[in-house]
Amino acid sequence: MSDAALSRPRVAFPPNWPARIGFIVLIAYVAYASTILDFTWDRFMRGLGQGANLLARMFPPDFAADKMALLYVGMTESLQIAIIATVVGVLLSLPLGLAAARNLAPRPLAWAARALIALFRSLHPVIVAILFVKSVGFGALAGILALIVASLGFLSKLVAESVEEMSMKPVEAVRATGSPFLSVVIMSVIPQVIARFIGFSAYQLDSNLRNSALVGIVGGGGIGSTLLTAFQRFDYDFVLTIVLAIIAIVMVGEVLSGWMRRMFQ
């Protein structure tokens, strides 16, 4: 070590120049993108003023009897949409997931199934709902179909992954007895993946419950349409009631699905 290096005081944590430059680039990007998107301080402050106004109109939440009846109708419909979509999605995702598992299905079938799953996964439920509203009309059915597609994308991918990770020994054992394919699936594949699958299904019920509030905004029925109507009528105190109800039901759903997962572990 040279004398110059020795005489310099030792620094416990030397400056990390790449990190600093990265941070500066990040700040520059934020400034650039903010100007592109036309964010101004003035606009922000005006919005905050508006926000105080809006909050004042939201409180207290509206619990009038006629509004509660509307809320009840919307919520039950959302719940029904979520339940039907989850059950149908769960039932359909087993065959689709099996078809996409490369250790069981023939190659061309597996690739076709994987492409289908990728398509389902990359389409946002709202976009799928718009397309279904056009083909089956306004109402709960469009919402159900959109959420089935979303559930299929998520669950089939996880089924395929679990099947690919499972042990092949039971499969070989059952095959050695000369069983047909369906027996192989029932006796050796399902027992290995069912516990994880139920966990995923519980999560999907949760997420369908959340998304069922969403598909209504584009005409898919349920609490989302109630919410959009309330917004369009500037009925902000009822909006707050609906949002609180959504938060409550999502929290209950999270507790229930956690409970369900523990039961089947």
Added chain:
Amino acid sequence: MTTADVSAGRPRQWQRFSLPERIMRSAFYFVVVLAVIWSLRTIEIIPEFLYDAPQQTVDLFVRMWPIDWGWYPKVVHAALLETLHTATLGTILAVALAAPVALMVARNITRSIILNSVGRFILVATRSVHAMVWALFFVALFGPGALAGMLAIAVHSIGFTGKFLAEAIEEAKPGPIEALTAAGASPLAILIKGYWPQVKPAFLAIATFRWDINVRESAVLGLVGGGGLGMALDTALNNLYWDQVGLVLVVIFGIVIVAEIATAWIRSRII
């Protein structure tokens, strides 16, 4: 089981689950069946709409084809850039907002159950209200445009980002922290030099993963006035220009795939 049972020739009965477990499981299946029957019986489906569903579906795709590529340079390109900026800025703001909440939730940093629960409530509340509902709010505040979309993305992402960030902080090893405490480091120094290096890989993974989700979300926020591709989609839908709708859908599909590939690449490179 006694030897008498075996010698009496009674076959052994093996049970995988105990009696309470079996009762719970049967009750669960019963509730599921009940819920499905209730839903199917009471849901309102208008059968008249279903008769022409196949024709309507075919009509939908016929109208979309051929796709109106000429619309891309006019409107859709700018909308695409706006969506990408919205998603990126929204993610950056979300991370900045989620970090203090995560610190509040992490039990090894904030040793107060009340503060932990307050933080946890913020995380659950922001997460359970969907980005689109947040967008409705922010459009009411700031008017339609990318600002409302960006804030909706940011606020909705707090829950997800904060939850995983808090878990990463809780998993940090106490060794370096104890060493820094013993050396008399200030709380801020402990945070920066003790926790941050341990949390950094998880932090980058969470941020990129959330960015991927946010690209998808911000593409549809325009439907309620959040700017970007959704706005172009809404215009095309309202004008019934299905060939333009087709174009926007193809662009959204493309950007979602690109974002997924990009995040997978980043994750394999830095983490």
